[in-house]
Amino acid sequence: MLTKTEHALHRHSMMTILVGRFIGPTRPLVPLVAGMLDLSPYKFAIPNIIGCVSWPPVYLLPGILAGVAISIPAGESTGQFRLLLLCSALLLWLACWLLWRWGRSTRRAPDRLSRWLPAARLRWLAPLLALAAVAAIVLLVRYPLMPLYAGLLWHVLRF
Numbered sequence: 001m002l003t004k005t006e007h008a009l010h011r012h013s014m015m016t017i018l019v020g021r022f023i024g025p026t027r028p029l030v031p032l033v034a035g036m037l038d039l040s041p042y043k044f045a046i047p048n049i050i051g052c053v054s055w056p057p058v059y060l061l062p063g064i065l066a067g068v069a070i071s072i073p074a075g076e077s078t079g080q081f082r083l084l085l086l087c088s089a090l091l092l093w094l095a096c097w098l099l100w101r102w103g104r105s106t107r108r109a110p111d112r113l114s115r116w117l118p119a120a121r122l123r124w125l126a127p128l129l130a131l132a133a134v135a136a137i138v139l140l141v142r143y144p145l146m147p148l149y150a151g152l153l154w155h156v157l158r159f
Contacts, residue, residue: 021051091133098126
């Protein structure tokens with residue numbers, strides 16, 4: 001793990017430090033290896049601070065969103081709203097992942113998923129899923145229960 005972290009820091013240091021904050025086993029290794037490699041403090045501090053500030057919301061927000069969705073009072077369209085919220089989140093995640101794979105498909109060696117997701121398929125599938133995610137989010141925002149959900153969410157996130 002240490003040699004992989006060292007290789008990643010040499011190859012793309014800022015991104016390694018930022019992503020290293022989100023992956024549990026590498027969290028303590030990235031600063032250690034950066035110090036051993038005499039990485040400039042300025043080159044280390046900026047992505048480290050961004051990672052430290054952004055990872056708690058990224059980790060906690062899905063649970064908060066789900067908890068608020070569960071606390072919506074039962075009604076005739078509550079189930080549909082929860083399903084639309086879940087579908088929107090899944091479509092958004094899947095679209096981001098496919099767009100990321102499509103962007104990396106020309107710069108990396110084929111892996112096990114490349115057989116089912118070649119660059120030619122990703123070229124039309126990733127934008128299509130991104131469009132479906134945007135449509136689901138628009139439907140979600142226009143749903144009648146959205147003001148109630150937003151109010152409950154604001155109540156939870158308010159300090």
